[in-house]
Amino acid sequence: MSEPRHPSGDTVPTPDRPAMPEGYGVPTTEEGMLAWSWASKRLERALIYWVATTRPDGRPHAVPIWGAWVDGTFYFEGSPETRRGRNLATNPAIVVHLERGDDIVIVEGIAEEVPGPNPSLASRVADAFTAKYLPKYGYRSARDSWHEGGLYAVRPRVALAWAEFPITATRWRFGDD
Secondary structure, three states: OOOOEOOOOOEOOEEEOOOOOHHHOOOOOOOOOOOHHHHHHHHHHOOOEEEEEEOOOOOEEEEEEOOEEEOOEEEEEOOOOOHHHHHHHHOOEEEEEEOOOOOEEEEEEEEEEOOOOOHHHHHHHHHHHHHHHHHHHOOOOOHHHHHHOOEEEEEEEEEEEEOOOOOOOEEEEOOOO
């Protein structure tokens, strides 16, 4: 059975409050929780994302990258030979965090290398990259090279967000997680 979809293409996740120690003051009611559309909008508009992966020896690795939020999935580019690419080859678990420290959106998921060619997907993702990065950085996405590897997709399993901690702290679960 497929998961329900929002008109934006996003999977409609189940919201609740994140589990935190009592002293953090996270409310127990739904009042003040954020809508998934709030988080999705920020994922779509962000210019810089931090991704965290795990090295084969268990040490963490974090790096700022460019990316695109398209149809409820986070896409990013990078050679499979980068540190993050090598990490993901052995452990595909990943955390994506927006650069901002005042509007928090954290996505946990599994990164999958996107097999190519997929012209329709490549066009949508490349258009999203170009719209964001061409005006500010002069960057046009290399959609034609993705069939050789280097395009990753992260579908959220769990996401956390807040705008005013702890009042708006919200967690979303996707699927069975």
